[in-house]
Amino acid sequence: MPMRGLYLLLSPRFLGCKNALFSSGRGLKKRALIVTTVGIAFWGLMFALSSRVLTYFQSVEVIGDVLAHHLLAMVLLTFFSLLIFSHIVTALSNLYLSADLEMCHGSPAHLEEVFLSRSVFTLVDSSWMVVVFGLPIMMAYAYVYRPGPAYYISLIHMGLATTVIAGGIGILFTMILVSIFPAQRTKDIVILLSIFVVISLYFMFRFLRPERLVDPDAFFSVMQYLSALKAPDSLFLPTHWVTETLWAFLTRSRGGEPLFNGTLIWSTALAVVVINLWTARVLYFTGFSKSQEAKRRRGGRNILDFFLNLIKRPMGDDLASIVEKDIRTFFRDNTQWSQLLLLGALVVVYLYNFSVLPLDKSPIRLEFLQNEIAFLNMGLAGFVLSAISVRFIFPAVSSEGGAFWILQSSPLSIRRFLWGKLAFYIFPMLILGELLIVITNFLLDVTPFMMFLSSITIFMAVFGIVSLGIGLGAIYPKFKHENIAQVATGFGGVLYMIFSAIFIALIIVLEAGPVYIIFMSNVRGAQITLLQWLFIVLSFMAVALINAFAVYKPMKMGFQALSEYE
Amino acid sequence: MIRLVHLTKLYKGLRAVDRIDLEVKEGVIFGFLGPNGAGRTTTIKMMAGVMKPTSGQIIINGMELSRSPSEVKRSVGFIPDRPYLYEKLSGMEFLRFLGGLYRLDHSSSLESRILELLELFDLTHWGDELIESYSHGMKQRLVMCGALLHRPKVLIIDEPMVGLDPRGARLVKDIFTTRARQGTTIFMSTHSLEVAQEVCREIAIIQAGKIIATGTPEDLNREAGVGGNLERTFLRLTEGERLAHERPLSSS
Numbered sequence: 001m002p003m004r005g006l007y008l009l010l011s012p013r014f015l016g017c018k019n020a021l022f023s024s025g026r027g028l029k030k031r032a033l034i035v036t037t038v039g040i041a042f043w044g045l046m047f048a049l050s051s052r053v054l055t056y057f058q059s060v061e062v063i064g065d066v067l068a069h070h071l072l073a074m075v076l077l078t079f080f081s082l083l084i085f086s087h088i089v090t091a092l093s094n095l096y097l098s099a100d101l102e103m104c105h106g107s108p109a110h111l112e113e114v115f116l117s118r119s120v121f122t123l124v125d126s127s128w129m130v131v132v133f134g135l136p137i138m139m140a141y142a143y144v145y146r147p148g149p150a151y152y153i154s155l156i157h158m159g160l161a162t163t164v165i166a167g168g169i170g171i172l173f174t175m176i177l178v179s180i181f182p183a184q185r186t187k188d189i190v191i192l193l194s195i196f197v198v199i200s201l202y203f204m205f206r207f208l209r210p211e212r213l214v215d216p217d218a219f220f221s222v223m224q225y226l227s228a229l230k231a232p233d234s235l236f237l238p239t240h241w242v243t244e245t246l247w248a249f250l251t252r253s254r255g256g257e258p259l260f261n262g263t264l265i266w267s268t269a270l271a272v273v274v275i276n277l278w279t280a281r282v283l284y285f286t287g288f289s290k291s292q293e294a295k296r297r298r299g300g301r302n303i304l305d306f307f308l309n310l311i312k313r314p315m316g317d318d319l320a321s322i323v324e325k326d327i328r329t330f331f332r333d334n335t336q337w338s339q340l341l342l343l344g345a346l347v348v349v350y351l352y353n354f355s356v357l358p359l360d361k362s363p364i365r366l367e368f369l370q371n372e373i374a375f376l377n378m379g380l381a382g383f384v385l386s387a388i389s390v391r392f393i394f395p396a397v398s399s400e401g402g403a404f405w406i407l408q409s410s411p412l413s414i415r416r417f418l419w420g421k422l423a424f425y426i427f428p429m430l431i432l433g434e435l436l437i438v439i440t441n442f443l444l445d446v447t448p449f450m451m452f453l454s455s456i457t458i459f460m461a462v463f464g465i466v467s468l469g470i471g472l473g474a475i476y477p478k479f480k481h482e483n484i485a486q487v488a489t490g491f492g493g494v495l496y497m498i499f500s501a502i503f504i505a506l507i508i509v510l511e512a513g514p515v516y517i518i519f520m521s522n523v524r525g526a527q528i529t530l531l532q533w534l535f536i537v538l539s540f541m542a543v544a545l546i547n548a549f550a551v552y553k554p555m556k557m558g559f560q561a562l563s564e565y566e
Numbered sequence: 567m568i569r570l571v572h573l574t575k576l577y578k579g580l581r582a583v584d585r586i587d588l589e590v591k592e593g594v595i596f597g598f599l600g601p602n603g604a605g606r607t608t609t610i611k612m613m614a615g616v617m618k619p620t621s622g623q624i625i626i627n628g629m630e631l632s633r634s635p636s637e638v639k640r641s642v643g644f645i646p647d648r649p650y651l652y653e654k655l656s657g658m659e660f661l662r663f664l665g666g667l668y669r670l671d672h673s674s675s676l677e678s679r680i681l682e683l684l685e686l687f688d689l690t691h692w693g694d695e696l697i698e699s700y701s702h703g704m705k706q707r708l709v710m711c712g713a714l715l716h717r718p719k720v721l722i723i724d725e726p727m728v729g730l731d732p733r734g735a736r737l738v739k740d741i742f743t744t745r746a747r748q749g750t751t752i753f754m755s756t757h758s759l760e761v762a763q764e765v766c767r768e769i770a771i772i773q774a775g776k777i778i779a780t781g782t783p784e785d786l787n788r789e790a791g792v793g794g795n796l797e798r799t800f801l802r803l804t805e806g807e808r809l810a811h812e813r814p815l816s817s818s
Contacts, residue, residue: 408615411667
């Protein structure tokens with residue numbers, strides 16, 4: 001198999017990276033700088049956290065090292081599983097769905113060359129997370145246990161081999177899946193699977209109640225339980241070979257059999273590559289060919305039609321059409337609607353957090369604490385709503401994509417289009433906002449005043465949050481996106497989060513004074529003075545004004561920007 | 567029916583369209599020709615209301631586009647060269663969506679109009695399929711259905727034949743001719759000189775943002791001093807013929 005072809009097929013990616021690095025504009029360089037800074041900060045945080053946990057473990061007599069060993073095995077196994085999963089997702093697009101594949105397969109390049117080049121892309125695309133998340137943990141082990149250079153050498157070469165094995169398994173699984181289902185359908189299945197995996201991990205982690213580790217009453221029993229747990233390990237798992245080798249170097253103990261394990265892991269990696277190449281000869285091109293077949297629509301009227309007819313009724317024909325189109329598009333795109341599941345999980349955990357708050361253990365008076373938390377919860381709920389808004393509402397304008405010409409050339413005015421989008425998103429956001437506030441207030445058992453105030457505050461803030469989203473989305477539209485999820489991560493999305501946070505913070509700060517006065521007067525049974533009343537009225541008026549401003553200004557600016565859009 | 571007055575578009579100092587004046591009468595199929603980068607698509611986009619002119623006026627049906635955009639757009643059907651559609655809607659749903667945008671009555675008349683157009687453009691069997699499964703030519707035909715849905719008085723079309731097979735192209739040419747006979751004004755930009763020669767009653771040639779010739783195909787042939795061949799006329803007027811002679815293909 002000539003390697004020149006492989007090099008050629010890999011070169012567009014290298015050249016693209018090189019060009020992006022050396023000839024990018026100021027904006028891109030600034031963005032790269034921000035991403036690097038955030039990355040380093042995250043890396044530092046992970047390192048600090050891991051080091052702290054490991055130092056803590058070391059201080060626990062008898063079971064400390066057992067815990068660290070178990071943790072290493074679990075971390076490696078988790079990364080190995082995530083790597084396999086990540087390779088399945090990435091392999092689908094790299095091997096079957098990328099736009100440039102037609103050109104590659106149409107070229108005189110060998111099938112193996114195309115397959116290998118795409119596998120390399122998949123490996124690179126899927127493995128960055130190991131460097132970001134895994135390396136700080138492994139460095140923390142090195143920092144705490146101070147091993148010799150053999151640890152680092154083994155970490156690099158065995159890490160690479162493990163990645164190749166995980167990648168090979170992921171790619172092999174993808175080839176088999178695509179040979180059974182068409183690639184488009186496999187993509188849907190994988191998307192749903194990933195969402196379920198993320199939700200399960202999220203629930204699992206949260207319901208384990210990790211906060212008990214810092215609770216002195218519960219700490220020891222939890223530790224004993226953890227050390228008694230048998231780490232999920234097997235002699236046949238590559239992560240076992242890595243764990244044992246690294247642990248031997250970390251603790252400077254004999255055993256670990258680095259040479260044997262090293263040979264074992266590399267021979268397995270090579271075997272996986274060979275098996276993949278054989279399988280690719282049989283399955284890859286057939287699967288690719290199938291992936292280009294048109295996806296047929298699953299017919300039939302459903303509950304969506306009924307729902308659409310219900311919400312379209314009060315709207316004008318033109319707005320009803322936009323809403324119908326948005327809803328249908330949303331529910332037919334699996335990458336879109338499946339995020340509602342994540343949203344549901346987020347809300348469940350948010351509410352669960354309030355149900356397990358150890359308020360009774362606090363030295364502060366319960367009544368104070370309940371209402372203080374309820375007050376701060378308005379800010380938290382506002383932030384959760386902003387996070388949801390940046391994902392769903394900020395991209396609402398950009399979601400028109402390349403089809404924006406249809407609206408531009410239609411009699412529908414941009415102003416009506418934007419207000420229509422706002423009207424559409426307000427209702428579900430109001431329900432969500434009130435749900436978060438009212439249920440958490442019930443769980444906290446707050447006073448009726450706090451219940452009333454927080455419900456009204458969040459009700460008004462939702463208008464500002466949604467208008468900011470629609471308005472900024474119109475000021476920074478990204479009609480040329482490949483994936484709507486990318487829109488939220490752009491400059492406009494970041495700006496939206498900043499403005500939204502400022503908006504919520506302003507409301508909380510302005511309401512803090514009056515709330516304190518009213519609450520304390522209730523507790524002490526004291527009268528509120530005229531001056532205090534004036535302060536209270538002025539503060540709430542300022543909140544109302546800020547809300548009105550947050551609704552009007554972004555919408556106006558959005559309208560102007562979108563009218564000028566070419 | 568269509569009048570462009572001193573229409574100008576500047577792109578960062580570049581005059582993409584330079585003080586164009588044009589008039590197209592009712593029921594005329596008007597061909598808008600020009601080499602790549604001459605300003606054809608920019609002019610078309612400005613006429614369709616998807617791009618703002620730097621200066622000048624676009625008057626359609628006696629109304630100025632910048633003053634009454636909604637009213638003008640209600641009487642115009644626009645077909646872009648690379649129509650991007652909502653891939654997750656079916657053909658029927660897309661046309662119903664357009665019906666809503668143009669505030670057509672959501673009744674049996676809209677449904678029957680949709681069915682009539684789908685049949686006209688040979689898409690009846692594809693009406694319930696998602697647009698993402700359509701070929702380029704089918705998408706182009708679907709956009710044409712959409713542009714005709716509200717029975718516009720003016721059709722503005724950028725490269726109508728791109729992606730169409732010979733049968734589709736014939737169908738579209740026939741539909742345009744019939745519509746024009748019924749009084750629809752069609753403003754059409756095209757690279758295909760054969761199409762222009764066959765269906766256009768009047769033609770304008772734009773180069774470097776300026777109109778360099780207007781008239782019937784015969785007028786233009788006469789002006790260029792070539793007999794009965796629009797291709798040679800086009801090349802002569804845009805100086806392509808001279809370039810072609812200076813750099814024959816065999817030397818490249």
